[in-house]
Amino acid sequence: MSIITVQLGQCGNQIGREVFNAICSDVHGTHGLCSKKENESYHDACKERFFSEEESEVPVARAVLIDMEPKVISQTLSIAARSGFWKYDDRSHFCQKQGSGNNWANGYSVHGPRHKEVIMNLVQKEAEKCDRLGGFFTVMSMAGGTGSGLGAFVTQCLRDAFPTSFILNHVIWPYGTGEVIVQNYNSVLTLSHLYKSSDALLVHENDVVHKICAQLMSIKQISFRDVNQVIAHQLGSVFQPTYTAESGSHYSRNPLGDLMETLVPHPEFKMLGLRNIPQMPENSLAYSTFSWPGLMKHLRQMLIANAKMEEGIDWQVRPPCLGSSVPSSHSTNKPLHFNTSIANLVVLRGKDTHSVDLGSFQDPSLYTSWINPQDAFNAWKTPRAFNKYEKSAALVSNSQFLLKPLDNVVGKAWNMFASKAYIHQYTKFGIEEEDFLDSFTALEQVISSYSIL
Amino acid sequence: PLSLPFAVGQCGNQVGCRFWDLALREHAAVNKKGIYDEALSSFFRNVDTRSGGDDPDIYKGRICSLKARALLIDMEEGVVNEILQGPLRDVFDSKQLITDVSGSGNNWAVGHKLYGYLYRENIVEKLRKTAEHCDCLQCFFIIHSMGGGTGSGLGTFVLNLLEDEFPEVYRFVTSVYPSGEDDVITSPYNSVLAMKELNEHADCVLPIENESLFDIVNKIQHMINSGKLGSTVKQNSLVTSSAGRAKVVQEKPFDAMNNIVANLLLNLTSSARFEGSLNMDLNEININLVPFPPLHYLVSSLTPLYTLADVNVPSRRLDQMFSDAFSRDHQLIQADPKHSLYLACALLVRGNVQISDLRRNIERLKPSLHFVSWNQEGWKTGLCSVPPVGHSHSLLALANNTCVKPTFIELKDRFMKLYKKKAHLHHYLHIDRMEQSCFSEAISSLSDLIEEYSELDATKGGPRTDPSRLKIAV
Numbered sequence: 001m002s003i004i005t006v007q008l009g010q011c012g013n014q015i016g017r018e019v020f021n022a023i024c025s026d027v028h029g030t031h032g033l034c035s036k037k038e039n040e041s042y043h044d045a046c047k048e049r050f051f052s053e054e055e056s057e058v059p060v061a062r063a064v065l066i067d068m069e070p071k072v073i074s075q076t077l078s079i080a081a082r083s084g085f086w087k088y089d090d091r092s093h094f095c096q097k098q099g100s101g102n103n104w105a106n107g108y109s110v111h112g113p114r115h116k117e118v119i120m121n122l123v124q125k126e127a128e129k130c131d132r133l134g135g136f137f138t139v140m141s142m143a144g145g146t147g148s149g150l151g152a153f154v155t156q157c158l159r160d161a162f163p164t165s166f167i168l169n170h171v172i173w174p175y176g177t178g179e180v181i182v183q184n185y186n187s188v189l190t191l192s193h194l195y196k197s198s199d200a201l202l203v204h205e206n207d208v209v210h211k212i213c214a215q216l217m218s219i220k221q222i223s224f225r226d227v228n229q230v231i232a233h234q235l236g237s238v239f240q241p242t243y244t245a246e247s248g249s250h251y252s253r254n255p256l257g258d259l260m261e262t263l264v265p266h267p268e269f270k271m272l273g274l275r276n277i278p279q280m281p282e283n284s285l286a287y288s289t290f291s292w293p294g295l296m297k298h299l300r301q302m303l304i305a306n307a308k309m310e311e312g313i314d315w316q317v318r319p320p321c322l323g324s325s326v327p328s329s330h331s332t333n334k335p336l337h338f339n340t341s342i343a344n345l346v347v348l349r350g351k352d353t354h355s356v357d358l359g360s361f362q363d364p365s366l367y368t369s370w371i372n373p374q375d376a377f378n379a380w381k382t383p384r385a386f387n388k389y390e391k392s393a394a395l396v397s398n399s400q401f402l403l404k405p406l407d408n409v410v411g412k413a414w415n416m417f418a419s420k421a422y423i424h425q426y427t428k429f430g431i432e433e434e435d436f437l438d439s440f441t442a443l444e445q446v447i448s449s450y451s452i453l
Numbered sequence: 454p455l456s457l458p459f460a461v462g463q464c465g466n467q468v469g470c471r472f473w474d475l476a477l478r479e480h481a482a483v484n485k486k487g488i489y490d491e492a493l494s495s496f497f498r499n500v501d502t503r504s505g506g507d508d509p510d511i512y513k514g515r516i517c518s519l520k521a522r523a524l525l526i527d528m529e530e531g532v533v534n535e536i537l538q539g540p541l542r543d544v545f546d547s548k549q550l551i552t553d554v555s556g557s558g559n560n561w562a563v564g565h566k567l568y569g570y571l572y573r574e575n576i577v578e579k580l581r582k583t584a585e586h587c588d589c590l591q592c593f594f595i596i597h598s599m600g601g602g603t604g605s606g607l608g609t610f611v612l613n614l615l616e617d618e619f620p621e622v623y624r625f626v627t628s629v630y631p632s633g634e635d636d637v638i639t640s641p642y643n644s645v646l647a648m649k650e651l652n653e654h655a656d657c658v659l660p661i662e663n664e665s666l667f668d669i670v671n672k673i674q675h676m677i678n679s680g681k682l683g684s685t686v687k688q689n690s691l692v693t694s695s696a697g698r699a700k701v702v703q704e705k706p707f708d709a710m711n712n713i714v715a716n717l718l719l720n721l722t723s724s725a726r727f728e729g730s731l732n733m734d735l736n737e738i739n740i741n742l743v744p745f746p747p748l749h750y751l752v753s754s755l756t757p758l759y760t761l762a763d764v765n766v767p768s769r770r771l772d773q774m775f776s777d778a779f780s781r782d783h784q785l786i787q788a789d790p791k792h793s794l795y796l797a798c799a800l801l802v803r804g805n806v807q808i809s810d811l812r813r814n815i816e817r818l819k820p821s822l823h824f825v826s827w828n829q830e831g832w833k834t835g836l837c838s839v840p841p842v843g844h845s846h847s848l849l850a851l852a853n854n855t856c857v858k859p860t861f862i863e864l865k866d867r868f869m870k871l872y873k874k875k876a877h878l879h880h881y882l883h884i885d886r887m888e889q890s891c892f893s894e895a896i897s898s899l900s901d902l903i904e905e906y907s908e909l910d911a912t913k914g915g916p917r918t919d920p921s922r923l924k925i926a927v
Contacts, residue, residue, distance in 0.1 A: 010732055069454065070491060071728045097589035098454045101736030102833075145737075177815055178832035179731065181741040181797050210809070222809035224730040224836075411922065412830070418920035419827040421744035444925045 001134030001253045003049055003239070004126045005063040006154065009100075009147030010072045011172050012139040013065055014224065017076045018232035019139070020061045023050055024085045026236060026387045033351055033385040042384045045241035045251035051086065052129045059086050062129065064122045065093035066154070068100045068111055068146045092126060094118055100145025104186040105429035107149020108193070112157075115150075120157055127162075135166030135199075135256035137239075142190045143174035143183035152193040159197035166256035169198045170235070173205040173405060182422050184413035189431070191406070192439035195270060195446065199260045202272045203402055204231050208308040215311055216279045233387060234276050237394040238347055242380035252380070262378040263343045263398045265371065268449050273401030275302050276394040277310045290391050292348075292356045299346070299395055300360050306339040306401060319365035340453040341367050341399035343376045349392050350385035368453040403450045410443050454591035454725055454734060455495050457583060458718075459524045459611055462557075462564075462604025464629050465597040466525055466532040467707060471715035472596070473521050473541055475842075479719060482842045483727070489516045492726040497521055497544075498586055510586055522587060524549050524579060526611065528568055528603045529556035548582060551575055557602025561643040562884040562891075564606020565650075570886070576611060577618060584619070591725075592623035592656075592735045594718065599647045600631030600640030609650035616654050623739055626655045627714060630786070630860065632664040633867065639877050641867035642892075648864070649895040652902060656739050658750050659717065659851075660860065662786040666710035669693070672782065673758055692716050692758050716841065717753055717785065720849040723803055724837040730808070733801055733835025741833035742797045742853045747905055751851045752790055754783040757844070771806065771846065775814035778850040779822070786860055793856035794913045795824045799833040804846030806836065825909065826917050855913075858906040865899055872896070 007016035027046050032039045051059035061080070065088065067073050073095045081087045094115065100107040127133050136158050140147030151169075158167055171194070174183045194201055209230050213222045217230065241251040244258055252258055264270055277299050278290060298310050305317035317337050344366075348356055364373040386392050416422065417436060427433075460469030473496075480493050489499040489511065497519040499511045511517055521544045527533050530552050537545065551572055557564040584590055593615050597604030608626075615624055628651065631640040651658050670693055693709035724733040743749045756777040778800070781789040802811060811834055824831055841847050871877065872892065881887055 014730070069732070069734065071732065074491075075728055098591050099732075099734045099736060101734060101740050103736075103740050175812065176830065177812065177819070178830040179834050180737075181828065181831045181833045210812070214809070220809075221807045223807040227808070411919070414922055415919050416827045421827055422740070424746055425740045425743070440923055441925070444923045448925045 001049070001132045002052075002062055002130035003134050003137050003256060004123065004130070005050075005061070006123070006136055006138040006158075007063060007065045007076075008138060008140040008151040008154065009067055009144055011141035011144070012147045012151070013067055013072045013076045015170075015172070015228045015231055016063060016065070016139045017080055018225075018228040019235050020050065020063070020080065020086055021083065022229070022232040022236040022387065023240065024059075024083070026240060028085060029388060031385055031388045033390060034383045038384055041251055042241050042382065048131075049134070049239075049241065049255070054089075056087070058084065060089050061086055062126055063088055063092060064119070064126055066095070066119060066146070066150065068096045068098065068107070068150065070095045070097060092122055094122060100149060102143075102180050102182060102186070103145045103425060103429060104149035104152075104189045105426040105431035107145045107151070108153045108189070109149075109430040111146070111150050112153030116153075116157055119154060120161060123158065123161070133162070133165055134254055135168065136162070137168050137170060137256070139170045141172040141174060142187040143172075143180045144186065147172075148186045148190040152190050155194055156197045166260055167198050168256055168259065169194050169201045171201050171203050173203055173207075173409075175206045175210070176408070182425070184409050184416060185422065185426070185436070187409050188413045188436070188439050188443060192442040195442060198270065200264050200270045200272050202274060202396070204234070204274065205405060212279055212309050216309055217281050230279070233279075234274050234394065237276050237349065237386050237392055238274065238396055240349075240386060242347055242349070242382045244380050245378070251382075258380075259345065259396070262345050263396060265343060265375070268446070269342050269398055271398065271402040271406070271446070271450070273397050273399065274394065275299065275308070275397070276392065277302070278389065278392065279309065282388065285388055292352060292391060295391060295393050296356065296358065296360065299393055303341065303344065303395060303397060303399070304339050304366060305337065319363060321365070339400045341376065341397060342371055342453065343367075343398045344378075345396045346377075346379045347394040347396070348379065348381045350383065350390050352391070353381040353383055400450055400453060403447065406443065406450075407447055410440065410447065414440060454589055454736075455522065455587040456592050456594055456722055456725070456735065457522050457524075457587065457590060458594040458596060459526065459608075461526045461595060461597040461608035461611060462601055463527065463529070463532050463598075464601065465595075465604045465608065466527055466536065468596050468627075468629075468711045468714045469523070469525065470536050470539075470541060471708065471711045472718050473523070473544055475712070475715050475719055477519070477544070479842055483839055487516050489514060493519070495722065495726045519544060521545060521549075522583060524551065524576075524583060526551045526576070526603075526607060528553040528564065528607065530554055548579060551579060557606060558880075559600075559637045559639055559643065560602045560880055560884070561606040561646040562881040562887040564602040564604075564608070565610045565646070566606070566884050566886045568603070568607050569610035572607075573614065576614060580614070580618065590619070590622050592625055593619070595624070595626045596714075596718075597626070598629040598631070599644040600629075600635055600637050601643060605643040605647040609647045609654075612650055612654045623656045623736055624654065625735065626651060626658045627661065627718065628658055629661045629663060629714070630864070632662060633863070635663075639871070639880070641864060641871055642877070642881065644864055645868045645899055646891065646895045648861075648902075649898040652747060652898050656749060657743065659753050660750055660786050660857065661714055661717075661753075662860065663710065664787055665785050666713050668782065669713060669758060670709045676759070692755055713755065713785070717755055717849065719841065720755065720801060720803065720847060723839065723841075724801060724835045727837050727839035729835070729837035729839075731834060731836040733799075733833070733837075737833070738799060738851065742799055742851060744796055744828070744853070747902060748796065748853060750853070750857045752788055752854050752857055753785045753852075754778045754850045755785070756783055756848050756850075758783070771810055772814055772817070774846070774848050775818060778848050779818060786857065788854070788856035788860065790852050790854040790856045791822060793823070793854050793858075794909055795822055795831065796853040796855075796909070797828060797831040797833065798853070799835070799851040801835040801837065801849045801851075802846065803837045803848075804840030804844065806846050808836065811836065823913055826912065855906045855910050858903060858910070861899060861903050861906075865896065865903065868896060
């Protein structure tokens with residue numbers, strides 16, 4: 001089954017390009033560390049998932065590129081083509097001239113309806129190229145106007161036009177100290193709207209990825225390209241082909257469906273976080289060896305201590321003692337800073353993945369009481385190594401990972417809203433104070449639900 | 454996205470002239486193949502002059518003849534004639550000019566009420582024709598001075614007109630405010646009358662004070678002459694220089710100052726023209742920097758003012774650029790943003806500067822700046838890959854800060870000094886459609902604006918109580 005990537009706005013397009021790059025360079029790399037047959041299976045599965053076979057020398061990414069100004073898309077198309085390994089379909093993009101002005105209302109209420117038909121036609125064309133459509137992966141930032149506002153509108157349209165397809169929104173959380181002054185408004189409006197139409201939101205926080213670049217990748221002058229490459233690596237480590245428990249001897253055909261099934265048991269809980277291990281500069285890889293027990297120990301502690309990366313983990317945090325089963329509300333026996341999960345997915349790639357002991361992730365004390373621990377945890381594996389890492393693991397978690405960031409964004413937005421600052425910029429385009437209040441209410445509900453896990 | 458500049462009056466046209474000259478140089482430095490590209494199209498049309506007469510637009514391919522998208526308006530001919538005889542003569546055609554002979558006599562009423570009335574239709578027609586060539590018009594720029602008659606009066610008349618004819622297009626105004634020692638006695642009248650128009654009809658105003666430009670020019674001169682810098686300062690990397698223009702042409706006294714303003718406009722629009730990892734369009738400036746409609750005056754600063762001859766730029770120099778952007782003597786008005794209250798701040802960086810450099814400096818400088826309680830992280834940032842000519846990087850800072858207040862208070866005081874004695878009022882009142890109420894409304898509008906800033910200042914440093922969040926029933 002194929003995934004169609006919808007790249008929205010500057011951020012969405014810049015990241016989308018890095019994702020296809022990472023996937024391609026992984027497939028063409030010689031570090032698969034597995035049999036030729038395995039490698040070929042992997043290659044085929046990846047091709048079917050992300051690329052279409054057309055009358056062109058290089059595979060064509062299954063993607064629709066959307067932006068309200070032309071510079072980024074033009075750059076994205078040409079950089080992809082220059083790679084020689086893959087490209088975008090030259091007709092699969094839509095752009096305008098004047099941008100969305102960082103205004104969610106402009107993206108959602110003006111550009112959305114105005115360009116709905118053209119955009120959905122492009123999506124339809126891509127869908128028709130797929131033998132079987134596995135779903136949509138939209139890439140967008142919450143901070144600006146296009147990715148956020150138009151992105152929310154397009155997600156709604158996708159839901160209406162493809163009611164049975166899976167939709168995963170990949171959302172970029174902006175830096176806390178501001179890229180855009182009204183980013184908190186844009187974020188609140190985006191999240192509340194996406195929650196209605198999307199199946200799940202997979203989040204990357206710029207601040208976190210930035211730290212990874214600084215501390216783990218040792219990059220001195222970090223550019224957005226560096227940040228985007230780390231994000232692309234993390235996404236690739238989840239969405240490149242794997243075997244699931246049910247898929248047997250074939251690479252799984254339905255990654256988005258599998259993801260939703262394992263991670264989103266209840267529609268109130270859609271916020272997914274991503275962690276991976278190990279993460280290091282390429283030239284250090286040759287000098288490092290890892291053991292699976294070590295990797296799993298770290299990954300598990302990253303989960304329960306809500307660590308953003310493999311350095312600086314708080315090893316003091318422990319799961320609560322079992323035996324005192326408390327009703328779901330006000331679980332006072334949960335220690336502070338402990339990250340309670342609803343569901344977790346671990347993806348293992350490379351050498352000896354079949355022998356990895358994942359029992360520690362199935363510990364019921366990691367999970368909220370209303371989930372059956374058997375259902376709460378899943379693992380996907382492949383012996384085929386990813387992107388030069390002999391052994392690598394990724395964790396996609398539906399847990400309290402994003403509770404604090406969400407609470408922060410809502411708090412700052414509320415603070416600004418109370419003074420009515422910038423509201424006139426939104427009412428100008430048809431988003432009224434009531435719309436803001438609705439969004440705030442929806443998100444406070446999500447915050448509350450995650451808090452009492 | 455396209456911008457349409459209007460240069461009105463003597464000052465406006467002198468600045469405008471510098472602007473188009475620098476813009477052409479900037480694009481020439483980047484556009485090596487002579488192909489008409491998106492970047493060029495934001496300020497210039499590509500016209501086929503061989504067919505004579507109609508000059509149809511060429512949208513792609515080689516550059517044939519570049520024409521500035523602009524209107525030049527002046528009620529006396531001296532400055533515009535000079536432009537048309539100078540190196541920029543092919544960049545404009547007669548359809549873009551509106552001139553008269555006698556000038557406005559430093560009288561806002563003559564500019565606004567008399568010439569406005571006379572030239573209204575002419576201006577609208579030329580405006581419409583110029584706009585027709587723009588397939589996506591994003592904003593208008595008005596460049597003018599406040600102290601005279603044409604720039605101030607007719608300039609604000611055009612502002613009104615733009616709002617009527619194209620209400621959805623943003624209106625940015627770059628206004629040069631007179632200094633206290635201005636030799637035009639009635640400049641306070643003209644400025645305050647113009648202020649009311651700016652209050653009511655502009656989306657964003659970038660006030661500039663001649664005194665500040667003068668101080669900056671002197672500072673640069675002093676640094677060069679004193680030899681304090683050790684290595685030589687690159688001539689074409691001065692923010693005041695005409696970037697390598699042949700020294701044959703004598704630089705006029707205001708050229709250096711006007712170049713600063715021209716560079717301001719170039720930097721402001723750089724991210725809309727050239728690519729970068731975090732683009733910043735002009736419409737984004739409005740939404741991020743104007744939290745409430747009346748508070749749309751932005752204090753600007755440009756750094757660095759000059760580049761040293763050596764090419765390697767250690768990060769210390771980069772960080773110095775950021776520090777300078779917030780210092781009092783780099784601001785383009787007499788103001789000290791560090792000691793007043795920020796409502797919002799934008800940083801547009803050009804050149805080889807990455808997000809980590811930007812963040813490091815924001816973290817470093819934040820503690821010494823006061824931000825309003827509801828916008829503690831009120832930063833808007835942009836990264837444009839293409840630096841200005843002669844520099845490896847540059848920074849434009851735009852601040853919505855209560856430090857504009859003193860400028861306005863001084864203006865009000867100078868106005869009242871004259872108005873109390875009714876000095877020179879008759880020159881204004883005998884113009885048709887001009888009444889005493891124009892004056893009283895104008896000063897009232899200015900007073901209200903000052904009051905808004907005062908109220909904000911009162912909140913500075915006060916106790917901060919965040920509003921309680923919505924409560925959700927569990």
